[in-house]
Amino acid sequence: MPTLTLPAKPPFSFRSVVYSHGWMQLAPFVYDEPSATLSWIDRLPSGRVLEVRVREALGGIALETAGRLTKAELSELEARAAWMFGLQMDFSEFYARARREPKLANAEKSGRGRILRSPTLFEDVVKTILTTNTLWAATKRMTANLVTQFGEPLPSDPGRHAFPTPSRLAAATEAQLRAETRLGYRAPYILELAARTASGELDVESLRTSALPTPDLRKELMRIKGIGGYAAANLLMLLGRYDYLTVDSWARKMVSQEWYDGRPVEPPEVEAHFEQWGQWKGLAYWFWEWSNPS
DNA sequence: GGTAGACCTGGACGC
DNA sequence: GCGTCCAGGTCTACC
Secondary structure, X not given: OOOEEEEOOOOOOHHHHHOXXXXXXXXXXXXXXXXXXXXXEEEOOOOOEEEEEEEEXXXXXXXXXXXXXXHHHHHHHHHHHHHHOOOOOOOHHHHHHXXXXXXXXXXXXXXXXXXXXXXXXXXXXXXXXXXXXXXXXXXXXXXXXXXXXXXXXXXXXXXXXXXXXHHHHHOOOHHHHHHOOOOHHHHHHHHHHHHHHHXXXXXHHXXXXXXXXXXXXXXXXXXXXXXXXXXXXXXXXXXXXXXXXXXXXXXXXXXXXXXXXXXXXXXXXXXXXXXXXXXXXXXXXXXXXXXXXO
């Protein structure tokens, strides 16, 4: 397939999206720094498993993959890439406010705002659950185990796998997910999510285009077992809703150092510092230039 | 609605 | 080497 170029609404920075959070370190994503190329193994709804490679292009992204795709597959791939990189997202209102805040003065120039998403929201929900109450190294390990053990292999290189489908995960046992995938107590959460999604009882992908007010959407996300306040806020950010903060231990530490001289702070104190940003507070917090990041 | 205690795992740390 | 703490929290029971 020839390289496909997809335009993005300016300002756009491929690097800013890739480094927007840790997702690019999670399987099946692979980021090659020298060539500045993000690649992953994807499984399209048609059943085709392929490697997708994306790099920056003038005004957007350049996407390439091997083999001939049908028209429907090509269209699906374009839609996925547009969603993952938020190509048409508009942050002009956020930038207008950020220009008046020294700690966010570089946001527009650096094209900050877009946050890397996975091809499906199901994958993002699973990964988000795997970030809770654990170290980042363990999140990477659990995700890699899931992909290797349950993802469909790339035909031309069976050692590489796509993210597992809901039905494949639903067919796993809790014992397997605990003992072999090392998910611990998160195993029943992942299993229940996969089973509800595979059966059609839960349509997580529909939440991408939900018109629900953010508090209602948050409640909807929190009906998924394993998704609490932090995880819901993270998923809302991925959905382009920034009204809630992802207040975790790292956030508390940053706010403590920034405004409280290192004294331990609670979530309400973190919230208070970004309240004035209204619907943009999640982004203001996320891209804040902390004095002592660690 | 608010709070205490349990929960897998594994790296970091103190002894 | 061993015990304890805790991390990009959440759930359940109880009040």
